[in-house]
Amino acid sequence: MFDFTEIFCAIDDFFKKFEPIYWQFLKQENKRKRIRLATLSLSEIVTIAICYKTSQVNNFKTFFQLLYQFESKLFKSLPCYKNMLSLINQHQLAIHALHRALSKGQACQYLWIDSTPLPVCKNKRIPRSHHALDDIASRGKSSIDWFYGCKLHLLMNSEGQIVNTVLSPGHIADIRKIEELVDGLLATVYGDRGYIGKSIKTKLLEQDIDLITYPRKNMRVSLLLFSDEYHLRQRKRIETLIGLLKEKYHLVSSKHRAISGFLAGIFSSLCAYQLCQKNKPKIHVVRNLAYP
Template sequence: MDMITILFCSIDDFCKWFMPLWEQMLLEEGNPKKSQRDGTMSPSEVMTLLVLFHQSNQRHFKGFYTHYVPQVLGGAFPKRVSYQRFVELSQSVMIPLSAYLHSRRVNSRGIAFIDSTPLKVCHNRRISHHKTFANLAQRGKNSIGWYFGFKLHLVIDDTGELISFFLTAANFDDRKGLRAMTQFIQGKLYGDKGYISKALKATLKTQGIELITGVRKNMKKESLSEFDTIMLKKRSLIETVIGQLKSFTQIEHTRHCSVLGFMVNVVAGLIAYTWKLHKPSLMSRINPKLDDGFNLLNPSQPIFI
């Protein structure tokens, strides 16, 4: 069984379980889900193609759907609809797509790393003319400089698996986002200096979480165990994960035409990462900067950064 079939079966099995629950919830809220017309693509097919786009090394989804899919994946998706109709269908699966992403996360095994990364939605020179995210995106600043957009917060374990994720405006304080991401974390959590907070550290300790960060130059050094000192140096693991997300998936680009389309793209990109065959890991014997199986469409062809 090829990897594309495995991916589709996983998504389809999830949809068979999730969709009836979702439709029942909508009925109870007095907002029944509109039924699809016969002959259109199923939600499972739509979700699979959204994920496969991030596995295909294609840069533009329209080119992927109108050219790559018919030529390479035509037999696997015989009921393809027009591109415009697919865009509508892709936005309609935002809820099941998000639920599927949550089903792919793992629980902390005692060691976790946290970091955030910017998701720019336009060039700084076009901020005053930007309309798609005019009331949502904000100006933020990282080590490189100012940008306009959002911030993706991630927590991973020592094997590179996603534990938690959180999307905010670019000016959101990383420490505030941490509180919304700790329900799946136990044990030690390693972060950079942006997460320094005595109050937050004390609060997390009552939840069984030990937040460990470096210190700023004007702060008194804390005595850390040899193990914690080594793990802080290994925090670059999550930076490798972020680098691969931005190198191999299209979670960051400036061509979005709608807020919902942006959300669908980010969620699909994160799902694509969870299907990566070899994730960066502290115990991996391969170079974590090599990707030897990210692409489900060509799993035998390594891709190098």
């Protein structure tokens, strides 16, 4: 079970430094639109969004009613449900900034990469729903089935911490986002066969990034170092991370009716994992060892 006070303190420490920059940015981007301050602080708004993802409640309206009934004393003045939802969607950029700050400095020598589909509706409902997400959603294919939505590309370190994430339309191939994920890093990256590409591997080597994958069945088999073979076998740990995001932190939802709400939900789930997950899927690192 989550602790409102503990989560709020961690979030408020970040926003004490970031909030002035954030409001200045909003004023520059919305010169013709008046920005009104809410009765809740930015830290409180983000705390509520993240605590919802850590709860066992799948419906935000039910969660907000419980919050209003039992925990309202922790907040200055809670707005109505509709205004609360609007505030969270309005400040999805602030939640994204918190996620990026929590990811900063998590890079290490060995990293694991993977992607996961984020369907926004069932395939049979595509023609009559979710037109609000048409700008970012598209048909794509995962290892299981076709879907309509987006893809979340993740980079994880050996401690089970999220190093970087990128969101893309569903039809974008995994390999097309790897450069953006590893930009500015120096590491050995382990991925599945979806990241095989001679040109991309050569390009990454020029940036001191070694991309290691298993070969396809029709490719020449090359002998890997024992350490690389071991680390490739541990790739299932990042799938455990994705499973936690989806099952425990409600990463996938078909209830969003606006892009801002969809993005706010994704970033809130990522922040919830980063702040609240105690037992992360760690990987024991084996240094460069060859076969005897």
